[in-house]
Amino acid sequence: MIKVNGMIQYTAHSAGVETHVGEGFDYVMTGLSEGEDGSGRGLTIQCALADPDAGDIEQGMDSYCVSNELGLTVYGGVRAVRLRDRSMRIEFEPRAAGELGLDDPVVEVELAVDDESIEQLRAGLRQTLSYGRERSRPVMEL
Numbered sequence: 001m002i003k004v005n006g007m008i009q010y011t012a013h014s015a016g017v018e019t020h021v022g023e024g025f026d027y028v029m030t031g032l033s034e035g036e037d038g039s040g041r042g043l044t045i046q047c048a049l050a051d052p053d054a055g056d057i058e059q060g061m062d063s064y065c066v067s068n069e070l071g072l073t074v075y076g077g078v079r080a081v082r083l084r085d086r087s088m089r090i091e092f093e094p095r096a097a098g099e100l101g102l103d104d105p106v107v108e109v110e111l112a113v114d115d116e117s118i119e120q121l122r123a124g125l126r127q128t129l130s131y132g133r134e135r136s137r138p139v140m141e142l
């Protein structure tokens with residue numbers, strides 16, 4: 001990981017999407033990490049497969065959630081995401097960046113993965129970032 005003009009930049013060697021069904025909670029998770037084994041810097045974006053219920057809304061959990069390699073998690077909070085060629089840029093709201101322990105709200109990730117992984121990432125981002133409350137949905141250039 002490096003910082004350029006305060007912005008966090010790193011190269012991901014793993015990216016994709018997983019769907020989990022069973023055990024009481026069905027969800028889809030989109031993620032990337034520096035290491036092929038999931039180690040190093042990384043982000044996951046997750047959402048339930050079912051629509052948010054009254055309890056989710058009451059607790060502010062009626063949106064996708066974003067977690068990082070430190071285990072820090074925030075619901076909503078992505079302003080914009082752009083995926084072009086082999087580069088992804090995520091811009092977080094300042095509140096979300098702070099809750100994720102980021103010094104800067106912009107993260108740029110070079111994708112050192114195969115084309116199939118990039119297409120999985122693209123589809124996963126569309127699905128997860130479109131979940132839940134309308135006001136939390138980011139501008140997407142995918």
